[in-house]
Amino acid sequence: MPLKPFNTIGIGVTFSPNLKANIYEAARLSQMLKTRLVLIHVGDKSSEKQAKFNAILKPFLNDNLDVEIVFKPGDPVDVILSTSKEKHIDLLILGALQRENFLKYYVGSIARKITRQAKCSILLLIKPSVERIPCDHIVVNGLKDPKTKETIASAFYVANALSVNKVTIVEEITQDELAVKVEDDKSLRMANIVKERIKLRENARVKAIIADIPENHTKDVIIKSQPIFGKKGYSIGHYAQIARADLLIMNSPSKMTFWDRLFPHDIEHILTELPTDVLIIQ
Incomplete structure (x- = not known):
């Protein structure tokens, strides 16, 4: 970047x-x-x-x-x-x-x-x-995507320029990734174990991205990593609203097809109901 x-x-x-x-x-x-x-x-x-x-x-x-x-x-x-x-x-x-x-x-x-x-x-x-x-809290997507590294780096650049206190990186994880059908106590325990493993994996991936960002952009900021399970786009928008974020920063969507416009996803959920100010990084 x-x-x-x-x-x-x-x-x-x-x-x-x-x-x-x-x-x-x-x-x-x-x-x-x-x-x-x-x-x-x-x-x-x-x-x-x-x-x-x-x-x-x-x-x-x-x-x-x-x-x-x-x-x-x-x-x-x-x-x-x-x-x-x-x-x-x-x-x-x-x-x-x-x-x-x-x-x-x-x-x-x-x-x-x-x-x-x-x-x-x-x-x-x-x-x-x-x-x-004042802008005190930025929420930024941390999903696994080729654009995410640049988006997170831009978020910290903006945070530094605007004297932001806190940046939360949200990794949206779809229910499909759990791959465990909960039917009884045993499968519930297994689902929770899988969830924890995914959270640890996602946190490690985000930490590696943050490690490459210039230290002067991260040193005075409280950094939180927050894995959440749910529908992409909708989940992070809801989280930004609940967390009272002043700015939500997202990857730009990949090239949209005709079907994407019929069945909104990711960024379209955000555009339909903005939870706060939104910055889409191209």
Whole structure:
């Protein structure tokens, strides 16, 4: 993994009630991760729009934020994806939608299309804020997958930049891996033995990944390894919610087929109901 996973942050900006909060979140993150920032506005350029954006950005411009504003009319999905490619954006921030009368958040159709097609990492924000809300606890997937090592390394990079206190690495284990049918006390004992063996194996694998991460990214962080049994995607989302995580970090999904869209799995469970802010590492 490169020592600096993110060099350019992008965010789509519209004149919605969340405009100031979205820009503040993106600008703060850009400064903390020491990146460039690109604001993408789907629409024509005007001096009035430019002045509004500059007025919101003023405290960050005074602090030498490296920022560019792109104005481009067209289809929102096409504009954001093409600008992300042109500007070499490696972290794209998207907003979530809140269900009416519920404290639940989901990814809208435009953001979902972008999430599925983007070639960069995606940060989904559920409650953007003008005032900074500290990030104290990150949950990151630790499943056995070629992408996981880079995802965990990125999680600790972000944790270090955001002064996070605790990182929990969750290894989701499917019931299929138990391979023991519980029918009586004897088979129950056997299932528990198999569970413990799997937990030890998973913890050893995760420890080996952490050992390769620069020490300055791990030394001031409480690190917990948490094997859980259940449905991939759904289980880690539920865990992040129960553990009151401030950020959930996941691998990007492998290329999705037509059947994946019909029968949601892994990341699709997260997009349907976001447990907290979610960072998907590409």
